Amino acid sequence: GQQVMQIPQYQHVQEGEDFTTYCNSSTTLSNIQWYKQRPGGHPVFLIQLVKSGEVKKQKRLTFQFGEAKKNSSLHITATQTTDVGTYFCAGYSGYSTLTFGKGTMLLVSP
């Protein structure tokens, strides 16, 4: 079945440093979605990417969808303590359900 791998599992940065999480799928994806879950909270939708090579920005967050539509990344520039949480990617191949990666937990020290 479809598998979505996410790395790293965990990252601890100092406030102001950059952060990147990577997502790789075993199959070609129709779209990829990113979610953020704050500690003790529930996943909240951030963005969806659909087109090959697509790049979208939300303030300090930059999302990319690979040319082959099998990988994606989320980059945060100049992290802030409010960025703390677990970032999940979720891919839909069209043949199965939305499959979530296991997430990257981001800890930001002031």
Place this chain on the structure above:
Amino acid sequence: KAGVTQTPRYLIKTRGQQVTLSCSPISGHRSVSWYQQTPGQGLQFLFEYFSETQRNKGNFPGRFSGRQFSNSRSEMNVSTLELGDSALYLCASSLGTTTYEQYFGPGTRLTVT
């Protein structure tokens, strides 16, 4: 618009019992999906309902079941609870298929002792 609501928020059950969890989607959303979240396994898909029909099912034993009512509200049931069923159960609603963004509820924290 009100968000996705889930009841109860917390549950403690003993092994062998059964439990029913409830989810009310955002008004107008016809798709409801259920996920089990544990520290080791992450978010695992249980099932998805759309217009009262189960459209997709994850790789969980038959002890896990669900249904959706005509008003899109959904319930999931777990029978013969096992210790390993302790988890956060999240439901998510969306406008249609899983190509639409999913709105998650706060979850039900189930502890099986």
